[in-house]
Amino acid sequence: MARKDTTIVLKFGGSSVADVKCIERISKIALKEAQEHNVIVVTSAMGKSTNQLIDLANQACPGCSGRELDMLLATGELVSISLTAMTIQRLGHAAVSLTGWQAGFVTESSHNRARIAEIKCDRINKHLDLGEIVIVAGFQGITEDGEVTTLGRGGSDTSAVALASAFNADRCDIYTDVDGVFTTDPRLVKEATKLSHISYEEMIELASLGAKVLHPRSVELAKKYNIDLRVRNSFNSENEGTRVISLKRMLDMELTKAVTGVALDTKQAKIAIINVADRPGIASKVFGELGKNKINVDMIIQSVPRDGINDIAFTVPREDMELARKTCEEILKDIEGSKVEADDDIAKVSIVGAGMLNRPGVASNLFETLSNAGINIQMISTSEIKISCLIDEVNAEKAVQVIHDAFELEKSSEPIIV
C-alpha cells in the first residue's frame, strides 16, 4: 500500500474511545476514510480516565502539578492509541501508534499547559509512506530537553488541528458524542437545531461561553491556518456534522444569521467591590492582585462614578470565588472601598452571531426578550459578535428558551456549503 494524494486528520474525544467497543467503532471510521486518504488519527484518553489519573495524583500529593503530573496524565492517551492501533490491525489495515514525542510534537517547557512549538514530520511521514494509518497520542509532547509535557485544556483538539496544519490536511474532523454544534444545548431547549456551518469566530465565542464541543484554543489555531474543521459524531458518523469555516466565506455566501447560537455558563461567580475611590490605578490594582493569584476574570463592569466613588463588579470561575473575595478584601483599604460582595447564584447567558455585525437591533431585541420574561439583567458585556448578560441562576434555563424562541433559532436552515 502506498501513500495517497490527500491527508485527513480524525480526532476522537474521550467518549468516542470510552471502551473497546467504542474503539472498534472509530477504527471502522478510520478504515473507511483510509480508502481515499492518508489518515492520521488523534485520540484522547479513554472516557473518564484522565479524571481518574487526576484523582490518583491528588491522593498522592494534593494540588500537585508540574512535571510529574504530566508524566502521569500523558499515560492516558498511550492506552487509547495502542488499543486503537491493535483494533485497526485486527480489522485488516496496517496501523501504528505514536506517542507525542514519537510523533514529533515539540513543546515549550511549561508543564500542564505547554504550547506546541513545532511538529517534526519525519516519523509520521515515514509511516504514511508505508500506507499505515497513524494513531497519535493527543494532548502531549516533549520539550527539547526530553521532558514529557501536556498541552492542558483542549489539548487533544489542538494536537489534531496542529497536525492538520503541519500535514496540509484536506480536513480535520473532530469526533465527539453529539451530531455537531447546536443553536443551544439540546438538553435545555428541545427545539435546538444542529448548525450545518459556523464561522471560526462564532465558534470561538460559543466555545469560550461553555459550549463544550470544541476548545477555543483549537479553533483559534484552525482559524490561523484556515483548516477545514468539522465537528462530527462518532456514534452517528453518517451525519455530516458542523463545518467550521472562515467568517469571510460565510459572509460571502450570505450564510450568516443575526444570531447563530445561545450559550449558557453557570460556572461563574460575581464579585462586587462597593464604593471604590474614583481615581487612576484602582482597576489595575484590583485586577493586578487577582492576576497574581492566577484568577481568570471574565466580565468586568465599572459603574459611572458618582460623587467621586463608583462600584467595580466582575465575574470569576466559581471555584475561585472565595480566593477572589479574600484578595479584594485584602486591598480594600488601599482602594478605599467600603465592602466586597460575592454571589455565585448567577448565570451568564450569551448570544453569538456573525450576523450582528451588520444587523442593528439585536441587542435591544435580546434585552426586551429577557425583560418580557421578567428576568433582570445584572451585567452586560459585548463583543462584535457576542452579547452576554449576567442573570440570576434560577432564571438561566428559562432565559435560554425565550432567547432561542425570540431569534427563531429552531428555523436554522441547513444550506450546503460547497
Next chain:
Amino acid sequence: MARKDTTIVLKFGGSSVADVKCIERISKIALKEAQEHNVIVVTSAMGKSTNQLIDLANQACPGCSGRELDMLLATGELVSISLTAMTIQRLGHAAVSLTGWQAGFVTESSHNRARIAEIKCDRINKHLDLGEIVIVAGFQGITEDGEVTTLGRGGSDTSAVALASAFNADRCDIYTDVDGVFTTDPRLVKEATKLSHISYEEMIELASLGAKVLHPRSVELAKKYNIDLRVRNSFNSENEGTRVISLKRMLDMELTKAVTGVALDTKQAKIAIINVADRPGIASKVFGELGKNKINVDMIIQSVPRDGINDIAFTVPREDMELARKTCEEILKDIEGSKVEADDDIAKVSIVGAGMLNRPGVASNLFETLSNAGINIQMISTSEIKISCLIDEVNAEKAVQVIHDAFELEKSSEPIIV
C-alpha cells in the same frame, strides 16, 4: 543537596505499589535510605494493572502481541513512577520520575521480551548529582529506532539489577510482600522459615521452580555482576530479608546446608510417547517440532531401550499440554511410536541446596522420604544443586511437608553474613 558516596537501587513490585497508601509506605523507605545513599527506585506497575491492560489488549485484538502491546503495557509503570515521585516530593525530598527511555534503557528490538543492550547513565547521573531520588520505570526500554519495548517476565527485577550494575550500586533491594526467601511456601508448610542468605545458584533453581519472589533472569544478571541482592518486604521493612550472594562466598563461610529449600510446581503437564523406535534422530525430531511451536520443555526422560524400542516422557507448561500432545501425534508415524499420553494431574517437587555438592546421600534420603510417605515418583531429574521429582498432584502438599520435615528445614539457622 549533593551527591553521596554510595548508591543503592530499591525495586518495588506491584503489591508494594498497589495503591496510594502503599506508595507512601515505599516512599518512606526511599527517604530513609536517601539519608545515607544516592537512591535509584525502580517500580513495577500498580497491583494488577498490567493484567488489566493485557485484558484490554485481548478484547481489542485477541492474541495481539508485538509493538502495540509494548506501547500499552509500558504505561503501567509510568503511572507508578509519577505517583511515587509526587509522594516523595510531598514528603519533602527532591525526586524525579524517568521513563525507560529517559532513564537510558536501550534494548534489542524484540518486542514483549526485549533484552537490555545498554544503560546510558547520563540522565540519571544528572539527577543524582542534584541530590534527587530518581524513580525509574521498570520493565521497559527503547530501541535504537525509538520504539518502546518491554522486557517480558521478570522485567522489573532485571531493570533493577541492571541499574545496580551500571551504577556500581552497593546494594540492590528487591521489595515484595513477603519477608524474604523461605525454605518453602509458608502457605504449604507452617514451619517454613526465612533464609538469611542463599546463593545466586540456589536462588536461580528455586526461582525457576516456581518460588515467585525473584525472576531467575534477574538473579542470573546479579550473579554475572556479583550484585549484593536482597529480597525484602515493603510491608515490614525493618526485617533484613534474604541476601543473595555468591556460592563461593557461602561455601567459604560454610554457610551451606545440604538442602536450602523445597519448591513445588503444579503448573506442568506430562507427555509420554510410548514405544518409540530406538534410533538416532528421534529425540531431535520430537523436541525440534515442540520448539517450532514455542513449547518450553522442562524435564525429559528417555527410558532404557528394550527390544529396539523405548519411551520418551517430558513435561511442558500445563497450558501447552494439548498443543504438545497434538504436535507429538502428528509425528507419531515418523518416529514409529505407538501412542501419546498426556497427564496434567502431576506436580513437580524439588529440593535445592548448594550443600548437595559435597554431601552424598541427599538423593537417596529424598527418595526414601517420599517412599515412606507412600508417594510414587514418576520422573526424576537432577542438576548439581537440585533434585526434582514428578509425582501425582494429589500428593503435592504432603510431599513438600514430609521433605521439609526430613531435611529439618525448620531449623534453618540465621547466621549474620558480614
